[in-house]
Amino acid sequence: MLIRSLLTENNIFNSTEEIKEWIRQRNRDVKVDIEKIPFSKMSMWHSEQDGSLCHDSGRFFSIVGINVRTDYGIQSSWQQPIINQPEVGYLGILTKEIDGILYFLMQAKIEPGNVNCVQISPTLQATKSNFTCVHSGKKPNYLDYFVNAKPNEIILDQLQSEQGARFLRKRNRNIIIKIEEEVSVLEDFRWMTLGQIKALMAEDDMVNMDTRTVLSGLKISDFVSLFNDLTEISKFGSDLILSSKTNHSIFSTRQHLSWLTSLKSRYDLSVEKYSILKMKDWIKNDFEIFRPDGKYFKIIGVNVTISNREVASWSQPLVAPMQQGICGYIIKKINGIYHFLVQAKLECGNFDVIELAPTVQCLTGNVFLSEEKPPFVDYILNAKKEQIIIDSLQSEEGGRFYKEQNRNIIVEADESFDEVLPDRYTWMTLKQIYDFLQFNNYLNIQSRSLISVLPYK
Amino acid sequence: MLIRSLLTENNIFNSTEEIKEWIRQRNRDVKVDIEKIPFSKMSMWHSEQDGSLCHDSGRFFSIVGINVRTDYGIQSSWQQPIINQPEVGYLGILTKEIDGILYFLMQAKIEPGNVNCVQISPTLQATKSNFTCVHSGKKPNYLDYFVNAKPNEIILDQLQSEQGARFLRKRNRNIIIKIEEEVSVLEDFRWMTLGQIKALMAEDDMVNMDTRTVLSGLKISDFVSLFNDLTEISKFGSDLILSSKTNHSIFSTRQHLSWLTSLKSRYDLSVEKYSILKMKDWIKNDFEIFRPDGKYFKIIGVNVTISNREVASWSQPLVAPMQQGICGYIIKKINGIYHFLVQAKLECGNFDVIELAPTVQCLTGNVFLSEEKPPFVDYILNAKKEQIIIDSLQSEEGGRFYKEQNRNIIVEADESFDEVLPDRYTWMTLKQIYDFLQFNNYLNIQSRSLISVLPYK
Numbered sequence: 001m002l003i004r005s006l007l008t009e010n011n012i013f014n015s016t017e018e019i020k021e022w023i024r025q026r027n028r029d030v031k032v033d034i035e036k037i038p039f040s041k042m043s044m045w046h047s048e049q050d051g052s053l054c055h056d057s058g059r060f061f062s063i064v065g066i067n068v069r070t071d072y073g074i075q076s077s078w079q080q081p082i083i084n085q086p087e088v089g090y091l092g093i094l095t096k097e098i099d100g101i102l103y104f105l106m107q108a109k110i111e112p113g114n115v116n117c118v119q120i121s122p123t124l125q126a127t128k129s130n131f132t133c134v135h136s137g138k139k140p141n142y143l144d145y146f147v148n149a150k151p152n153e154i155i156l157d158q159l160q161s162e163q164g165a166r167f168l169r170k171r172n173r174n175i176i177i178k179i180e181e182e183v184s185v186l187e188d189f190r191w192m193t194l195g196q197i198k199a200l201m202a203e204d205d206m207v208n209m210d211t212r213t214v215l216s217g218l219k220i221s222d223f224v225s226l227f228n229d230l231t232e233i234s235k236f237g238s239d240l241i242l243s244s245k246t247n248h249s250i251f252s253t254r255q256h257l258s259w260l261t262s263l264k265s266r267y268d269l270s271v272e273k274y275s276i277l278k279m280k281d282w283i284k285n286d287f288e289i290f291r292p293d294g295k296y297f298k299i300i301g302v303n304v305t306i307s308n309r310e311v312a313s314w315s316q317p318l319v320a321p322m323q324q325g326i327c328g329y330i331i332k333k334i335n336g337i338y339h340f341l342v343q344a345k346l347e348c349g350n351f352d353v354i355e356l357a358p359t360v361q362c363l364t365g366n367v368f369l370s371e372e373k374p375p376f377v378d379y380i381l382n383a384k385k386e387q388i389i390i391d392s393l394q395s396e397e398g399g400r401f402y403k404e405q406n407r408n409i410i411v412e413a414d415e416s417f418d419e420v421l422p423d424r425y426t427w428m429t430l431k432q433i434y435d436f437l438q439f440n441n442y443l444n445i446q447s448r449s450l451i452s453v454l455p456y457k
Numbered sequence: 458m459l460i461r462s463l464l465t466e467n468n469i470f471n472s473t474e475e476i477k478e479w480i481r482q483r484n485r486d487v488k489v490d491i492e493k494i495p496f497s498k499m500s501m502w503h504s505e506q507d508g509s510l511c512h513d514s515g516r517f518f519s520i521v522g523i524n525v526r527t528d529y530g531i532q533s534s535w536q537q538p539i540i541n542q543p544e545v546g547y548l549g550i551l552t553k554e555i556d557g558i559l560y561f562l563m564q565a566k567i568e569p570g571n572v573n574c575v576q577i578s579p580t581l582q583a584t585k586s587n588f589t590c591v592h593s594g595k596k597p598n599y600l601d602y603f604v605n606a607k608p609n610e611i612i613l614d615q616l617q618s619e620q621g622a623r624f625l626r627k628r629n630r631n632i633i634i635k636i637e638e639e640v641s642v643l644e645d646f647r648w649m650t651l652g653q654i655k656a657l658m659a660e661d662d663m664v665n666m667d668t669r670t671v672l673s674g675l676k677i678s679d680f681v682s683l684f685n686d687l688t689e690i691s692k693f694g695s696d697l698i699l700s701s702k703t704n705h706s707i708f709s710t711r712q713h714l715s716w717l718t719s720l721k722s723r724y725d726l727s728v729e730k731y732s733i734l735k736m737k738d739w740i741k742n743d744f745e746i747f748r749p750d751g752k753y754f755k756i757i758g759v760n761v762t763i764s765n766r767e768v769a770s771w772s773q774p775l776v777a778p779m780q781q782g783i784c785g786y787i788i789k790k791i792n793g794i795y796h797f798l799v800q801a802k803l804e805c806g807n808f809d810v811i812e813l814a815p816t817v818q819c820l821t822g823n824v825f826l827s828e829e830k831p832p833f834v835d836y837i838l839n840a841k842k843e844q845i846i847i848d849s850l851q852s853e854e855g856g857r858f859y860k861e862q863n864r865n866i867i868v869e870a871d872e873s874f875d876e877v878l879p880d881r882y883t884w885m886t887l888k889q890i891y892d893f894l895q896f897n898n899y900l901n902i903q904s905r906s907l908i909s910v911l912p913y914k
Contacts, residue, residue: 086725086727087725088721088722090722151712151715151716154712154715156711157711157714157715157718157719158714158718159717159718159721159722173718173719173722175718253895254613254614254895255608255611257614257615257895257896258608258611258614259608260616261614261615261616261630261632261897262614262630264545264616264897265545265547265616265630268543268544270543351809352808352809352897352898438710438711438714439714439896439899440718440721440809441809442896
């Protein structure tokens, strides 16, 4: 059912091409106006004494300053602004079996920060403020299906982290449910097969981050049965399934846990609130919180006006990156089994000090690369065409980030690639990655995004 | 090798009776003098402006106040003092194979808070302050073996939590290593088999909490092979091994993860530093931080003098409980497989909101029980003799707690015991418990303590 969904690209409701046209049409229909405004002009927002930006309700999110101290990396202490949103939100996808194929109810969602306003998003994207403050707005569509889901309707239900460099310990409930009853398809929603979503992920900026994190938890190999027709699965896809099922890994999970324990014990991470106005290297004026050296990112205030069937308008801060980034996995067949080169990375907003990141996760602007080049960046950037499994631009969450894209790339290393790795790196089979992924706060969001775009066809 | 160790109770170095006599003798030899003193007289300690108690070095631990807000339980907000020790320490046991049997190098360790000064503790118990501030003291014994352990010498290596009601997000590295080379056995150390340690655990206050948490990670069934002589394993022991290996559980791990995700999403927990002097319901004077209603615990200052071969003396705060507690598991055979009745419990110092606690974990003093009785307490307290698998008093860590004991009890439920459970409770096989245990911050320390005392003989 899921496997047939994975292998089906022309569904009875709309072809993949029609979905693309639908997104393009939605982009034409909607007018999104993002106007940069001073923080003091943001309606419903105010600056606190220490410079932090807060919503007047005290809910939603805020931009606060933090002071970070750690013995990891070359910088032992720094200050930075970060998004504080101490609530667990829902990222939920509703599915239904139709003619033996599992369909995913996806939304064409406008988010102000997206490079192209509309992207394909989960059925439900709701913060706790969204779905508990029902008095001040209407209840999110389809919320009740998730709130009332019975255990046997739940396919996947995981607590997963967001970007550790930008969010302070933020987590979302990633959930997929399968419903028996009839579901009415609202105007901005369409049924899609997993195969269609995967095909759309191969394109730039089409499938949003929230969709990618939810789907990353679906371990394809769990759904393969003897009764599936697998002839349409590619050689690479069947190698991925082998890597998801095998016990033949070069390191055992016990060794991985010991490696993680030793790193989490070795590195201290202390994060404390800090006045934005006193942060070293950062300046806040009424327009931006920024670094004079132009590094990393800045905070801006915007007024958003969306004109569609009706007009909506609101103000909010957004995080605007100063460089593009790259998230890349190197994979290699070791003893006939694909292994992923995983990095243990400390980021200041991590819930548990260290999470498992892709081989390479860094900025690619000139500023950063001139300073210090992390391991394996050159290998990925110089990969030959035939080594590249996927290579596309993916957007980060458009509700918080302003036109932030990362290049997502997976490269297959050749025979000669050294299997001996630096301290913070290890090899994992896809089975081991999924084992860690199902427990919360192991795989970081950049890792999950890459796992979700793995192609099986 | 480990199984033979588990089944051996008379080792070549000393019988179990000799070990008990050794501990008794050590207790006679040592004079531990605990004098209650005012906080202002504690040498090397001072009170901060907000009333918190800190070591002059800024290291080790401190007693701080916190303000807790949560939507879990009947009390939505409270203040309390808590132990803050933001360092990962080592709890390490060194093992060695001798004549085909695995031996554990255990220590007779004096801790000021123990009801009986000396208990059996791991080879190494060291905070980061202990082993990094080498200038101000000598290096802990056997430390280097752990620091330099190679991956193939590591049997177990996990990051595990401490008491969430008393420690603020404290974790330790629980590690067992197996050494090939000769090891010199220092005066306070002895080689013991796992069977001997298990036998000693059945007695009151003999094996300390740190030993119990480290050994809880050893999944016995992983070490059983076709070549072991298992005739000495009891019927109950073989049923435990079955429960550790089976896939036949009434709930799947996917269901458990969904259950935990939903609870972690539902309950908010906010913990912020708060002035001890302003805490509601608590009073600090120069002698104690206590509640006038006599509930829960109090903080006292002590001067410790230990006279042995040499005299050592220092001051420190200790946490003194106001009641004894009980930690109990109900287990039941369901479809022929032992299932453990596990509770999802929120405690204010938990690293990740909710951890898996025993069926019952509460105080047993009159004060508490008169207020509200948690589920299953009566069932455990009224269990018939033939239902009781283990029942002993175990001490909490004597370096921080003053004469704190909990009754550790495991009760087998009869056929009629209802398998339908309240919201925050579930059934898990021992396999599922071990699966969660190996990932950090799932099983709480009370759960692990009970798992470690499970008898196989």
